[in-house]
Amino acid sequence: MLNLALSILFSTLIFVVFKLYSIYKVETLYAIITNYVVASSVGFFFYKGTIQIETLPEKPWFWGTLVLGVLFIVVFNLMAATSQKVGVSAASVATKMSLVIPVLAGVLLYNELLSGFQILGIVLALAAVYFASVKETSIALLKSSLILPLLVFLGSGIIDASIKFIQAIHISESEFPLFSATVFASAAFTGILFIGFKSIRTPLRVNFKNILGGIVLGILNYFSIYFILKALQHPSLNSAAVFTINNVAIVLFSTLLGIILFKERLSTKNWGGIVLAVISIALVALF
Template sequence: MHTLILSISFSVLVSVFLKLARRCQVRVDQAIAMNYVTACALCLWLLRPPLESLGRQTPSGWVLLVLLGVLLPAVFLIMAAAVRQAGIVLSDTAQRLSLIIPVLAAFLVFHEALSGTKGLGILLALGALACLLRRPVAQDAGATPGAPPPPAMPSGEPIQTGRRIWLPLLGVWAGYGLIDILFKQMARTGSGFTSTLLLSFSLAGVLMGLWLLIRRTQWHARSLASGVLLGALNFGNIYFYIRAHQTYPENPTLVFAAMNIGVISIGALVGAGLFRERLSRTNLAGIGLALAAIVLLFPR
């Protein structure tokens, strides 16, 4: 259970960092780019992946690392587009509801047995999400490891309406859900996940760097330095998330649900305590439902 607790804790710290970063005028896109550089360095230093085997991935391993390397920075860009076109509230809701995708995958792809207790736990988890999403101000916490929360809405920029706003929202929903599934698949590779993780971080960093260069970004020293801290927190989040899947290989629903509702619940409490964000009775009920869902989903 400690792997889940550590992963949730690091994820909440990432959200706190990003909330404070915006207040300190840190450019989040540059911090995220440096985050991948730091994550690569920590992966090499702490996990010591066998460098001689980096190029000898299995076909499925190459598919996995390419998908992660592309999705990690791409989902950030899609989220930014969703916030511009649909606003923070709808974008945040789409991210939260992505929990449905990995939960379905747990039964359809990873062949987890569905019992009455687990079914009730899933229903409570969805109810908790509904309660926690009823907030007067959209939150910054991001549940999916490695993927950042929505950026702040530019002042005075109108939110677009119409059918086309659903395209980026659909991308957010599918992207975050798919990343969860890919991390579960990475966990199934055993000790070989360290090489795949390093290559995924490397590809994500290269693509994010190229995107910034194409935009002719004016580099900001404070933002790049802050990215080192962000990378350390994000690395801990992803590493312990994968370890949690390895600890509970037969119960992916527990990891998927606990990670999402755990981050949202603890993030809500941290937001109320540190940033004086208001919690309604519905939010508090959601936290209670979340705890009940985790208890029901925990293997016996």
């Protein structure tokens, strides 16, 4: 449970860093790409074995990391587009409700069993994520506006399910740092290509704030992935429980930190979501 708690902590701090980006005018795209370079470097630093770059393609998980790296960049850009065109709440809800996909994958692919209380907890978790994220000011959604949140939902869920699949089939615990580093290196390479093409039309603007923001985010990002991999090794928690507790607890604690650190105000629906989050975590974890 300590590994799961640490993953939740680092993931929650990522949201705090994103909030600070808007306060200190950090350019998110450049900070994100710096973050992937830093996260990859941290992984290689903590790997205790001998690193031979030329032998990495021989690892059974290598090609999966390339796909995950591309997904990280694509889903990030989809989240940004959803936030701008549909709303931040829609992006947040779509991201966290994607826990349905790894939960279903655990049941269908790994024959994981869920108790009646756990199923109830997962249903309450979905409601908790929605109510904790929704804002009082709503917008009328066109059918075309639902495409972006749907893509975020699918992309985030596929990332979580893929991490579970690769962890369950291919990775020894000693290779967690190397696996994480390779995923982030793939994301960094994809991001560099992206801004390389973008710079053809728009000149690059790199400054100290972007780099510092990327360094802090990269350290947090690495440990959030590392500890979720460790949590998935827990003998008494299946992946459905791990992803449900992880996602709902992140929503819960990021909301509470928003109140404490940034004086954010919550509606009645938001408080109801927090109560449901606590109940859903208890049901999934204890039963």
